[in-house]
Amino acid sequence: MPRSFEVTFASPASVEQVHGAFGDRSYWLARLEAFGGSKTLDSLDVDTAGRVQVVVTEDLRHGALPGMLAKVYRGDLNIVTTEVWTPAGDGRVDGEIAVAVTGAPGSGTGAAVLERDGTGSRLALTGTIRFKVPLVGGPIETFLAREFAQGIPEIQRFTTTWLGENA
Numbered sequence: 001m002p003r004s005f006e007v008t009f010a011s012p013a014s015v016e017q018v019h020g021a022f023g024d025r026s027y028w029l030a031r032l033e034a035f036g037g038s039k040t041l042d043s044l045d046v047d048t049a050g051r052v053q054v055v056v057t058e059d060l061r062h063g064a065l066p067g068m069l070a071k072v073y074r075g076d077l078n079i080v081t082t083e084v085w086t087p088a089g090d091g092r093v094d095g096e097i098a099v100a101v102t103g104a105p106g107s108g109t110g111a112a113v114l115e116r117d118g119t120g121s122r123l124a125l126t127g128t129i130r131f132k133v134p135l136v137g138g139p140i141e142t143f144l145a146r147e148f149a150q151g152i153p154e155i156q157r158f159t160t161t162w163l164g165e166n167a
Contacts, residue, residue: 002129004126004127004128005129006125007124007125007153008123008124009123009152009157010117010120010122011117011121011122011156013121013163014116014119014120015116017163018114018121018159019050019052019085021159022054023044023052025041025044026166027162028054029041031155031158031162037058038058039056040059042055049086049087050086051085052084053082053084053085056080056081056083057080057081058078058079058081077102077103077104079101079102081097081099082099083095084096085114091115091116092114093113094113095110095111095112096111098110105132107130108127108129108130110126110127111126111127112124112126123152125152
């Protein structure tokens with residue numbers, strides 16, 4: 001059964017600043033370096049309307065898998081995350097996140113809204129994790145949903161700090 005999660009994060013950075021960072025290659029390279037692992041920036045496209053699409057692949061070797069996943073999967077996993085951030089007008093940016101896993105029957109989706117909050121911004125994200133494995137899929141989904149719910153605020157804190165250092 002899929003597991004859903006919700007995350008909200010407020011930042012002193014404006015919607016325009018955060019959205020600008022999402023379209024900046026140096027931001028993504030710094031973000032990937034800051035969070036470690038073997039992630040690569042596969043593509044970053046920004047169109048004339050300000051729509052940002054980014055694709056990141058994470059190569060998880062078996063030895064780097066969290067304990068629960070390492071017990072179920074003996075091989076390596078590749079996780080491809082696609083984020084699309086589209087200006088919606090009036091100080092709002094809508095986000096769509098898709099996560100595909102190669103090497104395991106897992107996936108995830110998310111819908112985000114980045115909007116003004118006073119002089120800063122607020123990100124609200126609702127996500128769903130699916131891991132179709134009999135008996136252990138539910139606990140894996142619960143674990144991954146918790147990891148995402150904790151990790152997204154860390155990424156937003158990084159974004160705020162990066163903007164402060166690179167604005």
